[in-house]
Amino acid sequence: MNTTARPKAPGAKVPKRRSRTRSTVALKLLMAVTGLLLVAFLFAHMAGNLKIFVGAESFDHYAHWLRDLGTPLLPETWFLWIQRLGLLAAVAGHIAAATILARRARRARPVRYAHRPRVQGSYAARTMRWGGVIVVLFVIYHILDLTTGHLNPIGDKQHPYANVVADFAPERWYVTLFYVVAVVAVGLHLRHGLWSAARTLGQRTVAGERLVKAAALVLSVVLVAGYLSVPFAVTTGLVK
Amino acid sequence: MDLKLRVWRQKGAGDKGRMVTYQVTGISPDASFLEMLDVLNEKLILDGDDPIAFDHDCREGICGMCGMMINGVAHGPERATTTCQLHMRHFADGDTIDIEPWRAAAFPVVKDLVVDRSAFDRVIQAGGYITAPTGAAPDAHATPVPKADADAAFEAATCIGCGACVAACPNGSSMLFTAAKVAHLGLLPQGQPERGTRVVEMIEAQDAEGFGGCTNAGECTAVCPKGIPLSLIGRLNADYRANLLA
Ligand code: HEM
Ligand code: FES
Numbered sequence: 001m002n003t004t005a006r007p008k009a010p011g012a013k014v015p016k017r018r019s020r021t022r023s024t025v026a027l028k029l030l031m032a033v034t035g036l037l038l039v040a041f042l043f044a045h046m047a048g049n050l051k052i053f054v055g056a057e058s059f060d061h062y063a064h065w066l067r068d069l070g071t072p073l074l075p076e077t078w079f080l081w082i083q084r085l086g087l088l089a090a091v092a093g094h095i096a097a098a099t100i101l102a103r104r105a106r107r108a109r110p111v112r113y114a115h116r117p118r119v120q121g122s123y124a125a126r127t128m129r130w131g132g133v134i135v136v137l138f139v140i141y142h143i144l145d146l147t148t149g150h151l152n153p154i155g156d157k158q159h160p161y162a163n164v165v166a167d168f169a170p171e172r173w174y175v176t177l178f179y180v181v182a183v184v185a186v187g188l189h190l191r192h193g194l195w196s197a198a199r200t201l202g203q204r205t206v207a208g209e210r211l212v213k214a215a216a217l218v219l220s221v222v223l224v225a226g227y228l229s230v231p232f233a234v235t236t237g238l239v240k
Numbered sequence: 241m242d243l244k245l246r247v248w249r250q251k252g253a254g255d256k257g258r259m260v261t262y263q264v265t266g267i268s269p270d271a272s273f274l275e276m277l278d279v280l281n282e283k284l285i286l287d288g289d290d291p292i293a294f295d296h297d298c299r300e301g302i303c304g305m306c307g308m309m310i311n312g313v314a315h316g317p318e319r320a321t322t323t324c325q326l327h328m329r330h331f332a333d334g335d336t337i338d339i340e341p342w343r344a345a346a347f348p349v350v351k352d353l354v355v356d357r358s359a360f361d362r363v364i365q366a367g368g369y370i371t372a373p374t375g376a377a378p379d380a381h382a383t384p385v386p387k388a389d390a391d392a393a394f395e396a397a398t399c400i401g402c403g404a405c406v407a408a409c410p411n412g413s414s415m416l417f418t419a420a421k422v423a424h425l426g427l428l429p430q431g432q433p434e435r436g437t438r439v440v441e442m443i444e445a446q447d448a449e450g451f452g453g454c455t456n457a458g459e460c461t462a463v464c465p466k467g468i469p470l471s472l473i474g475r476l477n478a479d480y481r482a483n484l485l486a
Binding site: 018020021023024025026027028104105108109110113114115117125126128192195196198200201202203204205206209 | 248259309311312313340343345410411412413415440443444448451452453457458469471475476478481484
């Protein structure tokens with residue numbers, strides 16, 4: 001065991017207590033719940049995107065249906081806005097918790113090691129924070145592009161299919177590239193994030209750990225493939 | 241064996257500290273890592289220099305006193321091995337070896353490779369105990385414990401509190417240490433009365449000491465000299481969630 005007798009080094013700070021809901025474990029719980037909500041959205045969004053392979057009419061119809069969702073119980077687009085506010089709250093909570101925890105982690109190791117090889121941590125686990133930043137920047141661009149239309153070459157709200165086709169035209173390869181980088185970043189984020197969320201929510205057996213890690217990999221690959229299929233189909237001329 | 245060592249030297253908490261290079265010669269491959277440092281220290285003392293301060297006690301891998309970063313890996317290159325049980329045959333003649341103290345805000349350097357780990361004691365004081373009277377050895381038979389639980393609790397109880405998990409963690413987190421204590425007591429019937437408050441109090445104390453949070457990176461379990469499994473952190477999380485608002 002460790003000795004208590006040693007004098008506390010000068011400069012060591014007096015322990016500070018904080019409220020239970022701000023504890024490192026509570027913040028991780030917030031990240032896990034908000035993260036899983038965002039993952040659910042990503043799968044629903046992907047299913048909608050894949051309608052592009054059915055045809056322009058089906059895709060545009062789906063986009064309009066999103067606005068009608070919840071009617072006549074709610075006025076048109078209300079449900080869409082409720083979803084948007086929910087997602088915004090989830091993103092805000094997720095990023096706030098990530099930022100607080102990243103700052104605490106930095107403070108927890110003020111002096112770095114002179115010699116530090118990698119032992120265990122996967123690439124995905126090491127890039128959670130910067131990968132997340134890439135995703136946020138992409139989401140902002142993506143909304144200005146395909147939701148509001150400001151950054152889209154066509155930007156016609158009535159015809160989302162045409163907007164997508166214009167977006168990923170071969171000469172706009174840099175848009176496609178940014179999209180690919182962001183989707184791969186999401187994939188890496190979830191390869192670690194999905195199993196990490198399970199562990200945060202209490203997954204605790206060694207056999208279950210193997211299962212959850214495998215499931216995280218499969219789900220991440222499905223998501224990346226689903227999202228990349230659309231721009232690739234447009235760039236290669238499969239969808240036009 | 242002849243080796244080049246680069247060792248962190250720091251006179252005290254107020255000193256800035258620096259890496260200092262030493263040559264050691266004629267080291268037996270059968271020497272332990274600490275014995276190799278003993279040889280260097282004898283030479284330093286004979287030369288009138290200050291010997292390198294490092295923690296150690298049992299030198300048989302059970303007390304948890306020893307520990308240093310060896311080439312950036314807590315307790316060095318051998319898995320499930322404390323620094324005192326690491327032997328020089330795992331290095332090659334002519335190697336350069338970097339030796340640094342555990343780095344964490346909660347573990348301030350006292351001198352050279354010695355860090356103050358009393359933060360761990362305060363985390364234990366916050367909840368790492370039971371109050372149920374357990375009687376003498378024969379009374380143990382009065383409380384049946386399922387074999388699987390007893391084995392899992394024992395595995396968690398093998399944690400020697402050396403601090404390697406914190407040293408290795410990219411977030412400077414002591415979650416594996418705390419999870420081992422929470423699991424060790426929480427798996428046994430005698431640990432049930434405080435099970436709910438224990439995890440909450442210990443996490444509060446751990447946060448207050450300035451340890452970071454867990455990101456399930458798994459660096460801790462990779463260097464743990466007792467091979468404490470990462471899965472115990474899931475048990476801690478579940479206990480915490482159940483008692484977060486209690
Ligand atoms: C598409 C959007 C996103 C989704 C679906 C998502 C999903 C997730 C999930 C499921 C987790 C696991 C939670 C846990 O460890 O218990 C997670 C963790 C994390 N996320 Fe996100 N996230 C997204 C965006 C972001 C953004 C924008 C950031 C940062 C700016 C971010 C930073 C993090 C960090 C730092 C972790 C913790 C990593 C760890 O525990 O190792 N995420 N995310
Ligand atoms: S000196 Fe006791 S464990 Fe190494």
